[in-house]
Amino acid sequence: MRYCLQCGSEYQDGVKECTDCPGSALVDAETVRERRVAVSHEADTRKFVRAAIAEDPLTAEDFVALLEKEQMPVFCRPRRTGTVDVLTTGALEPWWEIMVGEEHLVRATQLLAQEKARLDDTSDDAARAAEEEELETEATAPPISSL
Numbered sequence: 001m002r003y004c005l006q007c008g009s010e011y012q013d014g015v016k017e018c019t020d021c022p023g024s025a026l027v028d029a030e031t032v033r034e035r036r037v038a039v040s041h042e043a044d045t046r047k048f049v050r051a052a053i054a055e056d057p058l059t060a061e062d063f064v065a066l067l068e069k070e071q072m073p074v075f076c077r078p079r080r081t082g083t084v085d086v087l088t089t090g091a092l093e094p095w096w097e098i099m100v101g102e103e104h105l106v107r108a109t110q111l112l113a114q115e116k117a118r119l120d121d122t123s124d125d126a127a128r129a130a131e132e133e134e135l136e137t138e139a140t141a142p143p144i145s146s147l
Contacts, residue, residue: 001013001029002015002026002027002028003026003027003028003029003031003032003037004018004020004021004024004025004026004032004037005024005025005026005027005031005032005035005037006018006021006024006037006071007020007021007024007037008032008037009021011026037073046073046101046102047101047102048073048075048099048100048101048102049099049100049101049102049105050097050098050099051067051074051098051099051100051104051105051108051109051112052097052098052108052109052112052113052116053079053095053096053097053098054076054095054096054098055095056096057078057096059096059119060076060096060098061076062115062119063076063098063112063115064076064098066111066112066115067098067100067104067108067111067112070107070108070111072100072101072104072107072108073100073101073104074098074099074100074101074108075099076096076097076098076099077096077097077099078096078097079095079096079097098112
């Protein structure tokens with residue numbers, strides 16, 4: 001049997017490429033274990049740690065996509081409390097945890113810090129552009145006449 005080096009899926013020896021991970025190499029089980037990828041029929045023993053938090057689900061999705069592109073094992077879990085928790089404790093935690101394999105923590109933290117800075121810059125630029133557009137609209141709008 002051969003296994004996908006990226007996701008650990010099992011394939012017959014004649015198969016050349018993983019159907020879920022195009023371009024990923026198919027290798028023997030020992031090579032997969034050495035790379036710390038879970039083999040499909042074995043228990044996943046990887047340890048995941050929090051690399052970052054995101055304030056909204058779209059940012060969380062962006063962070064996960066970035067890390068997946070770098071072929072890091074990643075998942076996102078919401079840490080939002082429920083309505084009852086808000087009513088009883090007053091605490092609402094509107095963030096999502098970005099979890100990565102512990103061996104990828106340093107690199108993931110660096111990538112996510114760069115992406116957060118890029119997103120913050122984009123957000124500031126968008127706010128400035130909106131303010132400028134509003135000022136232009138106000139300057140070119142015809143005066144309101146009173147009856």
